Amino acid sequence: MKILLLEDDFKLSSEIKVFLQGKLFDCDTVYDGNLFLRQFTNMAYDLFILDINVPGVNGLEVCSLIRQSNKVTPIIMLTAFGQIEDKVEAFNKGADDYLVKPFHFDELYIRINSLMRRNQHPQQSDEIITVDDLQINV
Numbered sequence: 567m568k569i570l571l572l573e574d575d576f577k578l579s580s581e582i583k584v585f586l587q588g589k590l591f592d593c594d595t596v597y598d599g600n601l602f603l604r605q606f607t608n609m610a611y612d613l614f615i616l617d618i619n620v621p622g623v624n625g626l627e628v629c630s631l632i633r634q635s636n637k638v639t640p641i642i643m644l645t646a647f648g649q650i651e652d653k654v655e656a657f658n659k660g661a662d663d664y665l666v667k668p669f670h671f672d673e674l675y676i677r678i679n680s681l682m683r684r685n686q687h688p689q690q691s692d693e694i695i696t697v698d699d700l701q702i703n704v
Contacts, residue, residue: 567591567592567612567613567682568591568592568593568594568609568610568611568612568613569586569591569592569593569594569611569612569613569614569615569678570593570594570595570596570602570605570606570609570611570613570614570615571583571586571593571594571595571596571614571615572595572596572597572598572599572602572614572615572616572617572620572625572628573595573597573615573617573620573644574597574598574617574619574620574621575617576597578667579595579597580595581671582595582615582671582674583595585671585674585675586675586678589675591678594609594611597620597621598620598621598622599620599621599622599623599624599625599627599628600621600622600623601622602616602623602628603623603628603631606628606632611639612639612640612682612685613639613640613641613642613678613681613682614629614632614639614640614641614642615641615642615644615674616628616629616641616642616643616644616645616661617643617644617645618643618645618647618652618656619645619646619647625643625645626655626656626659627659629641629643629656629659629660629661630659630660632660633659633660638685639685640662640663640681640682640684640685641660641661641662641663642661642662642663642664642665642674642677642678642681643656643661643663643664643665644665644667644669644674645664645665645666645667646666646667647666648666662681663677663680663681665677
């Protein structure tokens, strides 16, 4: 699984990358929202992790821009902003999860796994398509 991380704290970014690689994830890191958007358009990723307060385009706007063209790839906000207003705004912009710094790496890991499980097993639909005597339960 390939992850793109937006985090401007170089030490934390490096620690997250090493942790995720230890869990057998492939993780690319960028420190700037503009760089993130360039990387996002050039490569396919399975999950995005976004800090909010970064140089260039902030993480909330990055989240919104991702959702304009990609509705399904999970997004985790990983930020020091812990107020309910910050969380509401992030979810309204398209985030799937929100984790406040400081955080435990194991919690980040279980949240990634949870989102990936949900992404692999989309919710069942009750839609039935009927053509003549053939019925297909979508």
